[in-house]
Every structure is written in structure tokens, then in C-alpha cells.
Amino acid sequence: MNNKEIPYKIYLDENELPKQWYNVRADMKNKPAPLINPATHQPCTIDELSHVFCTELAKQELDDTTPYIDIPQEILDFYKMYRPSPLVRAYCLEKALGTPAKIYYKFEGNNTSGSHKLNSAIAQAYYAKKQGLKGVTTETGAGQWGTALSMACAYLGLDCQVYMVKVSYEQKPFRREVMRTYGANVTPSPSMTTNVGRKINAEFPGTNGSLGCAISEAVEAATSQEGYRYVLGSVLSQVLLHQSVIGLESKAAMDKYGIKPDMIIGCAGGGSNLGGLISPFMGEKLRGEADYEFIAVEPASCPSLTRGTFGYDFCDTGAVCPLAKMYTLGSTFMPSPNHAGGLRYHGMSSVLSQLYHDGFMTARSVEQTSVFEAAEKFARTEGILPAPESSHAIKVAIDEALKCKETGEEKTILFGLTGTGYFDMYAYQKYNDGEMSDYIPTDEEIAKSVAKMPKVD
Numbered sequence: 001m002n003n004k005e006i007p008y009k010i011y012l013d014e015n016e017l018p019k020q021w022y023n024v025r026a027d028m029k030n031k032p033a034p035l036i037n038p039a040t041h042q043p044c045t046i047d048e049l050s051h052v053f054c055t056e057l058a059k060q061e062l063d064d065t066t067p068y069i070d071i072p073q074e075i076l077d078f079y080k081m082y083r084p085s086p087l088v089r090a091y092c093l094e095k096a097l098g099t100p101a102k103i104y105y106k107f108e109g110n111n112t113s114g115s116h117k118l119n120s121a122i123a124q125a126y127y128a129k130k131q132g133l134k135g136v137t138t139e140t141g142a143g144q145w146g147t148a149l150s151m152a153c154a155y156l157g158l159d160c161q162v163y164m165v166k167v168s169y170e171q172k173p174f175r176r177e178v179m180r181t182y183g184a185n186v187t188p189s190p191s192m193t194t195n196v197g198r199k200i201n202a203e204f205p206g207t208n209g210s211l212g213c214a215i216s217e218a219v220e221a222a223t224s225q226e227g228y229r230y231v232l233g234s235v236l237s238q239v240l241l242h243q244s245v246i247g248l249e250s251k252a253a254m255d256k257y258g259i260k261p262d263m264i265i266g267c268a269g270g271g272s273n274l275g276g277l278i279s280p281f282m283g284e285k286l287r288g289e290a291d292y293e294f295i296a297v298e299p300a301s302c303p304s305l306t307r308g309t310f311g312y313d314f315c316d317t318g319a320v321c322p323l324a325k326m327y328t329l330g331s332t333f334m335p336s337p338n339h340a341g342g343l344r345y346h347g348m349s350s351v352l353s354q355l356y357h358d359g360f361m362t363a364r365s366v367e368q369t370s371v372f373e374a375a376e377k378f379a380r381t382e383g384i385l386p387a388p389e390s391s392h393a394i395k396v397a398i399d400e401a402l403k404c405k406e407t408g409e410e411k412t413i414l415f416g417l418t419g420t421g422y423f424d425m426y427a428y429q430k431y432n433d434g435e436m437s438d439y440i441p442t443d444e445e446i447a448k449s450v451a452k453m454p455k456v457d
Contacts, residue, residue, distance in 0.1 A: 008091060010253040012084040018248040019071055021241045024279040025351060026067035027286040030358055032237065032350035033325035035061070036312065041456055044322050052219060052321075053238075054127040054229050060238040067283075069241065071123075078122045078155070082111035083245065087253040088417075092381040094401070101404035103397060104261070105417040106250045106277060107384070115387065115419030116273050117148035117233050120242035124231040125152035134227035135159025139189065139214030141269070141344055142168050142389065143175030144419055145233030150184035159228075163189040163217040165344065166209035167337040175423040189214035196220050196318035208337045211270070211345040216318025234270030235315065235324075235349050243276025250414065251280045261292060261414040263400060267392035268296035268305065268363065271349030277416040278361070285360060294361035295400075296352065297392040299371075300440045302335040304328055304348045305356055305363035307446060312456040313347060323454060326353040329441075330449025336439040343389050346449075364396055367438040371395050372431040375421070387419040388427055 025031060034043035049058035060069065071079075090103040108116035128136050135158045140146030146162040153160035162184050169176055169188035179186050187193060189209050190200040196216040200207065207213070215232070222230035232239060254261065264281055266274030274296055284290040296305055304327045314331040315321040328347040335344040348356075355361050368388075375391035377398065378384070386394060393415040404411050421428065430436045 006089055006257050006259070008089055010087040010257060012249060012253055012256070014080055016252060017076065017079060017084050018245050019076065020068040021071055022244040022248060022279050022283065023063065023067055023069060023241050024244070024275070024282055024286070025064035025237060027283045028354065029286070030354055031064045032354045035322040035324055036456070038314070038319070038323050038454065052223060052230050054124070054131050054133070056127040056130070057124060057238050060241055061236060072126065075123055075126050079245070082118070084249045085110055087250055090382055093378060096377065096381045097398065097401050097405065099401040099405040100408060100410045101401040102410065102412045103401055104254070104259070104412070104414045106246055106414070107417045108246060108273070109384070109387070109417065109420040113144065113148035113151050114423070115144035115148065116243060116246060116276065117145045118151065119245055119276070120233065120239045120272065121145070121148035121152040122155070123242045125149065125156050125158055128229055128231070129156045129158055133158070133229055135161065136229055136231045137161040137163070137218040137222040138231050138233065139163045139165070139211055139218045140168070140233065141165050141211050142387070143172050143179065143423065144387070146179050146184065146186065147175055149231065149233070150179040150182035153184070154182040160184040161218070161221055162186045163191070163214040163221070165189055165211060165214050166207070171426045172423050189217050191217060194220045196320060200317060204334060207334060210317060210334055212315070212317035212331050215316035216320050219316065219320050220318070234272035235345070235347065237349070237351055239272045240275035240279065240349060240351055243272050244279040246273065246276040246416065247278060247280045250277065259412060260290070262411040263293040263295060263413055265295045265297060265393045265396050265400070265413065265415040267343060267389045267416070267418065268298045268348065268352070269343030269389065270345045270347070271352040273416050273418045275349055275352055282355065282360065295396055296356065296361060296363040297396045298363060298365050299343050299392065300365040300367045300438065302329065302344050302346070303365040304346060306365045308348070309450050309453070310353060310357055311453060313453045315347065323456065324350050326350050327356065328453070329446055330451070330453055332452050333446065333449040343392065366392055366395050367440070369431070369436050369438050372428070372436060374398050376431070384417070385421045386417055387421045388424050390416065390418040
């Protein structure tokens, strides 16, 4: 099909909304290693996980054989408020770069929460409500997940308790206020309201916090209150399952116009949006039906894939969660207060870690000043102010498009624009004022944290 016939925005209609989530683990020859109980070093059972998670979500977490799982009608009805989301051809960015590459992005910021996080938030809140729970607890980094979950809980009439990483709580007050507007209780983490929070504050005086800290507090809060469970916005296999709607829609939209991406790029913190975007494409690669290049982009300040260790580690700083086999910087690693709060996590999804370990995808780390330079170029050409997290993917998409300019290759690039950056103006202010700095942890810092990883045979 002639390029001129491809619209700026490709929309699927309501009837083309995926009716099932895709579970990429079903097509993986080497399955992700199971979550294990830190006390027994045995795989976690459904009963053990159900003390922390909703029972149905615990079942999804342990299911690595069912390729497609039906999306409940109530969730589909909610999805229809903002899905399908548009697949956009970045014509203006291509022109500004002078590249022969064709650049597409899947835009997930067209909902009130402002990001892709709502895809899993409504699913997890739905299963909590169906189980008859009073409410849920969670953590949030930059605030996208907390915002999405508070919106979902308000919709379903559930109590929502959010532990927000302290540096983001202070840097992003308006996102915090959106959560409170939806009725959530928001606490800066680490706090003095939980046992694990007090312990972390004592061990790391003056800490800015991390996602690992906030997870520990949220888990303690859930397990110490009757009628509550903990929910998580990234990392877990169940979250990647829910987020597969991103990739399923992307593939359907591209297939509609006969488009096949050569490379698919996503930012990577815990892995939710990247995993969701690449899942159906990765499934084709795993089954030998097609080939794609997958690139995970992470901050140089928190480089779990590119500089981490592949092994079992705690999912949280307070060591109250199960152990997951993943690429990790060590659960005690305290990332610098960079402005991509959603990527400040010490580990990577076990699914993505296994795929990376097996050579099905590559990873790059980028410094935040170059990320905001790319974000600015994107905003000036495409008219959307991107979230700092998404801008990591934009940075590498631009790099790859410029390589095509040098070589004359007409590659097709797809990246995930996970959300908007309108609550991240403090970060943009720092960049515009020339006050943004780059921090890269030393080998010694990472080694010190990795040395504290649990010993698992």
C-alpha cells in the first residue's frame, strides 16, 4: 500500500477491541522461573500468593500454559471508554529527522489517568471487587499507576491506599492530588506508619525512597488489614498479561494496513508497558512465524538489564515479598532521584528477563538529559508532551531513525508512548533551566547491593 494512503492515526473500531489477553509465557520454551517462598525456597503455591494477591490474580500469576485468557465483560465495558487507543504515524517527526524510516507509536495517554496503567488497574480492581474485598493497597513511582488504580477503585467503590515514592510525592504534587481527588489515601514512602518503613528509614536516613521500599510498605499494609489485598502495577506476569491489549491492538492496526515493524522499542522499568507492547509480536517470533528486533530502553541511573545480575532476588527492599528470578541490581539498591519515577525499580519482569537472557531481545541504557532532549524534539514535532518514562523509547527510536538516514534503510519502527508528561513539569523545568544532571551508579555501588542478594540453589 502506498504510504500516502496510511492515515496519521489508525483507529480500530469498538468491535475490534481484543476480547482476550495474550499470555506470552505459553509460547516460551524456557518458562520464567517460578516465584519462590523466601523461607522455604520452594515455588509459591496458590494459597501462599492468595494471602497477598486476589485469588484470581494469583491464578493468572502462576499460569504459564494458557495462551489466551478471556477478558471479563465488565472490564471490556470499561475499556470501551478509552480503547482502542490510536496507532499514530509520526510523519512530522520523520520529516524533522530527514529519515527514510517509518515511525509509528502506540499512544496510551488518551484516558483520564494519563497512561497505559489503567489497562491493568481496572482488571485488578475488578477481581478484588468480585472477591468481596474492602480495598487494595499499592505502591506508585511517578504516580501513573497510583492514579490509574485510584480511578479504577473509585469506579468500583473500593478503598485505595497508595504508598508513593517520596521523591515523586514531592516532585509531582498534582498527580498526588489527582489520586486524592479519586478518593485514594496517599502516603510518601518510606513512611513512619509501617514497621518496614521505619526500618528502611533507620537503615537509609534521609532516603528519597524507591519502588522497592513502597512495595514493602504496601504489602505490609495489605496483610495487616482484614479485607485488603495488595496489587502491583508492573513486574508481575499477570500485569504483562493485562497489558497485552496494547500489543494486540497495535498488531491488529498494522495488519489492517499491511504494515510490519522491523523493530519494536519500549521503555523498561519493571516491564509492564514493554511486555504488553511486544507480547503478540514476540509470540510470533517464539513460534517461528515472523522476526522482529525488540529493544528495551532503561535509565542509565537504574540499569537492571544492562548492568544487573540474573538471579533470584526480593521484589522489594524490605524483603517481605516472594523471590523472583530476574535481572536485578539488588533489592537494597537505591536509585538516584531521576525524573523518570516509573523506571526507578531495581529489577525487571521475570518474563522479560528470561526473554532477554535467551537472546530474544536487546537492551540499552540512556542518560536522562539525552532523554529530555528527545522528548523536546518529539513535543515540538508531534504536539504531545511525552512522559519521561516514554521518552526513553523516543530517544532510541530517534537514534534508530537517524541510523536509517545514514544507511538509507527504510526500516519501520514501532515504539510505545505510554502516557503524557503534563504532571512532570518540574522535570521539564529542570531540563529547560539547564539544571538537569546525569547520574550513573558505579560498579562498586551495584556490586555492594548485588552482594546482599539471597543465596538460592
